[in-house]
Amino acid sequence: MGPGPSDVSERVLKALSQPTIGHLDPSFITLMNDIKSLLQYAFQTKNELTIPVSAPGSSGMETCFMNLVEPGDKVLVCINGVFGMRMREVATRAGAQVEALEFEWGEAVDPNAVISALAKNPDINMLAFVHAETSTGVCSDTKTLCQIARSHSCLSIVDAVTSLGGSELKVDEWGVDAIYSGTQKCLSCIPGLSPVSFSPKAVEKIKNRQGKSFSWFLDLNLVMDYWGEGAKRTYHHTAPVNSLYALHEALRILKEEGLEAACARHVLHHKALVAGLEALGIKMLVSEAIRLPQLNTVGIPDGIDDAEVRSSLLKDYDLEIGAGLGKFAGKAWRIGLMGNACNKKNVTYCIASLGAVLNQQGHSCDVEQALKLTEQAYQA
Ligand SMILES: *Cc1c(COP(=O)(O)O)cnc(C)c1O
Numbered sequence: 001m002g003p004g005p006s007d008v009s010e011r012v013l014k015a016l017s018q019p020t021i022g023h024l025d026p027s028f029i030t031l032m033n034d035i036k037s038l039l040q041y042a043f044q045t046k047n048e049l050t051i052p053v054s055a056p057g058s059s060g061m062e063t064c065f066m067n068l069v070e071p072g073d074k075v076l077v078c079i080n081g082v083f084g085m086r087m088r089e090v091a092t093r094a095g096a097q098v099e100a101l102e103f104e105w106g107e108a109v110d111p112n113a114v115i116s117a118l119a120k121n122p123d124i125n126m127l128a129f130v131h132a133e134t135s136t137g138v139c140s141d142t143k144t145l146c147q148i149a150r151s152h153s154c155l156s157i158v159d160a161v162t163s164l165g166g167s168e169l170k171v172d173e174w175g176v177d178a179i180y181s182g183t184q185k186c187l188s189c190i191p192g193l194s195p196v197s198f199s200p201k202a203v204e205k206i207k208n209r210q211g212k213s214f215s216w217f218l219d220l221n222l223v224m225d226y227w228g229e230g231a232k233r234t235y236h237h238t239a240p241v242n243s244l245y246a247l248h249e250a251l252r253i254l255k256e257e258g259l260e261a262a263c264a265r266h267v268l269h270h271k272a273l274v275a276g277l278e279a280l281g282i283k284m285l286v287s288e289a290i291r292l293p294q295l296n297t298v299g300i301p302d303g304i305d306d307a308e309v310r311s312s313l314l315k316d317y318d319l320e321i322g323a324g325l326g327k328f329a330g331k332a333w334r335i336g337l338m339g340n341a342c343n344k345k346n347v348t349y350c351i352a353s354l355g356a357v358l359n360q361q362g363h364s365c366d367v368e369q370a371l372k373l374t375e376q377a378y379q380a
Contacts, residue, residue, distance in 0.1 A: 001350055002322040003134050003295055004162070005184035005191045006338035008246075012189055015249035016242050023239040031248055032227065032239075038251035042164060042187075042259070043179065043197045045171035049220065050197040051227040052183070052247055054240050057161040059218065060180025060194030061087060064157045065094040066215040067206045068126065068178060075126040076101060076117055076154070078109040078145075082135035082326045083159055087128050094214065099124060105327045106297070108290045109140040111148055118152045127154045132163035134185075135325040137286045137297035137334065139167060143174040150175050155202055161185055164195065165254050165339060166266045166294040177202040183243075186266070186294055188339030189250035192243050266293040268378070269342050273335065276351035276374035280358060280365040285332055294342065296335040297328065301363045306330050309357050317353035348374060 021028055039050045053059045065087075069075065075096040077088045080103040091098050101117050103109060109129050118124055127149040131142045142158055149156040155177040163169050166186030171179055177199040184191035198206070198220070206220055213219040217237065226236045254262060270293030274284060283299040284291065300306050306323065310333070313319045322334035335350065351374050355367035 001336050001341055001346055002320045003185075003334045003336050004182070004338060006186070006188045006336060007341040008188055008190055009253065009340045011253060012246050012249045016190065016246040018242070018245050020241050023241055024233055024235070028239075028241065029233060031244065035244060035248050035251065036227070038248070038255060039195050039197070041255055042195070042251060043171045044169065044173065044259070045197050047171065047197045047199055048229055049203050049224065051195070051223070052244065053180075053194040053196055053218065053223075054237065055194060056184070056192050057180065057182030057194050058086070060161070060182065060196045061090050061159065062094075062215065063194070063196055063218045063220065064178045064180055065090045065096065066213045066218050067220045068155060068157065068202060069094040069096040070209055070211065071095055073097070073126060074099065074121065074124045075128055075157075076114070076121070076124045078114065078127075078129035078140075079103065080107055080109055080136065080138060080140070081105060081130065081133035083130045083133060083161070085326075087130070087157075087159065091128060096126070106136050106138060106286050108138050109145060111141060111144045114145060114148055118148070118154065124152070125154055126157060127152075128157040130159040131169065132160065132167055132292050132295070134162045134295055134334070136328065137292045137295045138290050139163070139292050140290075142169070142176070146175045146177075149177070155205065162292065162295060162338075165259075165262055166342075167292065168263055171197055175199075183247055183250065186262075186339040187247070187250045187254065188341070189247050190243060192240065193247055266337060266342050269337050269344065269347050270294070270296065271380075272344070272374050272377040273337060273347045273350065275377035276347065276370045277335075277354075279370035279373040280351065280355050280367070281363065285328075294336060294338045296337065297324075297332050298335060299332060300330070301358070304358065304361050304363050306333070309354075309361060312357045312360070313353060316357070317349075319350065319353050321350070321354075344378065
């Protein structure tokens with residue numbers, strides 16, 4: 001129950017262990033086509049350029065910036081946590097002129113602040129931000145932010161590593177231009193792949209670049225010779241064949257459940273978890289309206305040792321929760337309810353074991369009462 005990698009189901013592990021075949025084998029090409037259409041479903045898009053990049057979530061971030069940024073491009077990067085900071089770093093390395101717009105940790109990106117920043121800098125042509133900030137547990141209003149980007153003739157670049165499969169996300173309807181995710185959060189697949197999707201407008205910019213991308217490995221103009229529609233599927237790099245079996249299975253599981261049902265499940269268990277945590281005397285650090293159900297940032301009670309609690313949970317209860325990151329280091333825990341790990345058994349177990357450890361550490365709390373309130377939240 002950390003911030004990822006989340007639990008991988010037996011079905012996905014079984015798919016992973018199927019015999020490795022050639023990455024140009026006709027039956028593998030069929031699997032690639034299936035993955036593309038399942039990813040289009042997950043992202044809610046008709047974008048032709050919707051593929052998994054052969055490396056973890058961070059490579060999706062680099063794919064966006066390394067392909068979209070050309071010399072002279074000016075990017076507004078919104079920062080409300082660690083992953084926004086990372087976007088600024090990657091955009092800068094890609095050669096962009098970066099304007100950073102910073103927000104308090106635990107707050108969402110404020111659309112009005114974005115509007116004034118864009119008004120002040122009319123030459124900005126890209127807007128980048130994180131949909132679900134895993135370092136703080138905050139959800140930003142991606143629909144509104146993408147509309148703002150459109151009306152200022154900016155391309156939008158969205159980090160959806162933690163949101164895909166866990167929070168509502170509608171790439172076409174919301175007008176997202178470039179988006180990247182990861183397989184190890186709410187998709188509950190193994191780490192190591194990064195689904196990305198690009199709108200026709202983003203693809204046009206990539207195809208009409210004046211110079212080549214600084215990255216050879218992530219250059220979509222080359223990668224599309226392998227993944228593209230009607231492409232002759234020429235070798236670029238060896239596809240991670242078995243990881244793609246796993247992703248295929250994870251996406252099928254998501255489709256079987258249905259996106260809406262998956263999002264509703266995350267909200268249901270999140271609400272029960274919050275009821276139990278609050279009964280243990282633990283404070284949620286993010287206000288209710290912008291909380292991510294899949295990543296719960298909570299304050300560490302006064303006088304309680306962060307590391308001791310986490311190691312006791314891991315050692316005595318076989319339960320992992322996440323440490324605070326960046327400004328929240330030592331001040332917060334991050335309790336994940338991602339994908340396959342988002343279930344009643346985990347919620348109940350987390351409340352019981354965290355309550356027991358807190359009592360051992362001197363923070364007295366009524367575990368039975370907390371479990372009762374957790375159960376009540378399920379009945380509500
Ligand atoms: C996990 C995460 C990443 C990075 O993904 P990796 O697979 O670790 O490279 C990027 N952005 C957000 C919001 C994340 O939660």
